Amino acid sequence: MTESQIISSIYKAEYSKLISVLCSIFGLSNIEIAEDIASDTFLAASESWKKKEVPENPTAWIYAAAKNKTRDYLKREKIKLEKINPELKSKQNNSYSLEWEVNESEIEDNMLQMIFAVCHPAISQESQISLALRILCGFGNDEIASALLCSKETINKRLYRAKKLLVESQIKLEWPAKEEVQKRLDTVLTTLYLLFNEGYYSASPDKNIRRDLCLESMRLGLLLAHNPSTNFPRVNALLALFCFQSSRLMARESSNGDYILYKDQDRNLWDENLINKGEIFLNRSSTGEKLSKYHLEAAIAFWHCQDGDSEKWENILQLYNYLLQIEYSPITALNRTYALYRANGRDEALQTALKIDLEKNHLYHCLLAELYQTKNLEKQKSHLQKALQLCKNKNERAFIEKEIQKLED
Amino acid sequence: MKEFMLLFRSVPNPDFKPTADQMQAEIKKWQDWIGDIASQGKFVSTNQLTRTGRLVKAGNIVSDGPYAEVKEIMGGYMIIKAADYDEAVEKAKGCPVLDMGGHVEVRDFMKLDHLD
Structure with a gap:
């Protein structure tokens, strides 16, 4: 790996953790300070590592550098900070600013609290997704724009509003109260589910970004499953769903970016490893009494990974x-x-x-076309044409056009 | 869109002991019918009732089972959304209880708005 590859992989792995640790010091209301220090740290790393060599333990280097920058910042901005956040004063007089050790379990704790903060019910679903991509996944604003097919300005505005809400709603970096964990977890899982779907079904032309979204959702889900306070059956069910779906990522798109239907996919391109992992999570999810929608969706995805037709479809x-x-x-x-x-x-x-009353849904017309196949060629064609009129996704449009072409040949 | 209740009534046949396959087929019929209504976004809720029950009458008289005096029992109910009776009835026509010699009672809800 080159330095820039090392930096980018460490950035991806550590950015959200570092932000979480920094926010535990500055408070969530100062998330922008945390973001600045984190960006400065990675910038310093990239400059230093290019000039000299990459240190033996790059992660430790990052945390040490961030710690120094935090200390400098606190010294420089002490008075200003105390005005913004009086809590900092007492903390500063105590030990934290000089005794900031990188402790894995504490980092994980901060990170989970950050997940709960970002997925707070006070923040709209739409903003949660952008904020999750920025804070929890370390995506740049242009990457988020590309993943969500929005302009960069829209994302900037959305993030600005979301961060303002973090402050105004006085959302804190802390564990939800015990009796609230279940309810709050539902919001977290919904956000992860949507995040994954953004990646899995996105029309974004950038294949890597879409794959990253899927992987990031899985990473965040794993964090929840690793912690006993959040390791509930439906968390494992969601992870199983992610694994089964992701197993077909490589098979559902041709090398030139064309969409390949499930029935036409090359089974050899399905990722057996992910399917096996999905089965493990599905087994772990089969405890407790509540059958969540994630359980059902995971089971549906499980059957999609199986051979044989009759039993499967039933x-x-x-x-x-x-x-x-x-x-x-x-x-x-x-x-x-x-x-x-x-x-x-x-x-x-x-x-x-x-x-079914879904006249305005292009997939509805694709389905009708499929069902009229061999029965009524005219209707098959007219539904494909309706689908094409309604469809906005570039890849899907190309697919429908090809289907129409086939009928005309 | 209003809500309607479909009540499934039939005369149980105590001699009929279905095989596992017959049970499976029966469950599939019901689930496919319910799934059909749900796929139109018209499903609200459903419950199946067991065959046991208690009958309570004035004067502290309690007896076992709802069949002491009535031959027909209610096997379950479903609440659906429909524009009017015509649509609710149309949906009820697919109910598998009809294949078992039973019938479906379609009932409108009385609006009790003041309770909201």
Whole structure:
């Protein structure tokens, strides 16, 4: 690895932890100071390591440098800081500023508290995602913009508002009260779930960013599973879902970026290792009495990783039946209808599909086109054309255009 | 969109002992029907009732089982969303209880807005 690769991999691994540690010192209301010190530290690392050589323990170097910068900052800005945050005064007189040891379990603790803070119900879902990418995943604003297909200005504004809310809502870096952990964890899991889906279903042309989003969601999920206070069955179910879905990341896109349908994927490109890991998490999730939607989605994803058709689709159909009873969503309804088609046949699925009211959803028309295949060529074509009119995603549009072309040939 | 309750009533046949496969097929029929309604975003909730019960009457009279005097029992209910009775009835027509010789009672809810 070159220095810049080393720096970038350490940055990815340590940025969010360092921010969390710094915020535990400065308070969440001074998150911008924490961000400045963290950026300065990594900048200093990159300059120093390019000039000299990369130190033996780069992570320790980062923490030592950050510690010095923090000490300098505190000396320089003491009066100003005390005005902003009176808590700092007492802390400063005590020991922390000189005895800042890098302690793995404390860092992990800070990091988990940071996850809870970022995924606070006071912050809107949309802002949580951007804030999570910035603070928990160390993404730059332009990377976030690229991942979420927004302009950089939008992201800047969103982050600005989210950080303002952190201050105004007086959100603290702390563990939620014991009786609140379950409820707060639900918000955290929703955010991780959305973060993963942003990566998995994103239309972003940048393949690496999409993959990073999936990996980052998994990393944050693992942190929750490693800590006894947050290691609940549904956390493991969510991780199982992430693993099963990610196992097909390489198989669902051709080398020139075209989308490949599940049924056309090369099974050899599925990542067996991730499938096995998913099974481990799925087993760990099968305790307790509550069946969450993550359990059902993980089970559906599990069956998608299996061979053989008849048993598979019947199981997937039944899981979708249950999932829809817990929570309706248009995409679940469409997926369920596809499973119905594979399990019970085209006729029954078509009848059901025609009762679903999703006229404005391009995937609905793709599904109808699929169901009219071999039955009614004209309708198949007209639904593909409707889908094309409605679809905004570039990759999906290319796919639909190709399907229409096939029918015309 | 209003809510309607579908009540499933049938006369139980104590001699019918379904095999595991028959049970499985029966569950599938019900779940596919419920899933169909849920995939239209019209499902609210459902519950199956067991075959046991107690009958309570005035004068402290309690008896076992709801079938002492009625042949027909209620096997469960489902609450759905529908625009009107016509739509609710249309949905009820797919209920598997009909294949077992039972019937579905479709009922409208009385609005008790002051309780909200």
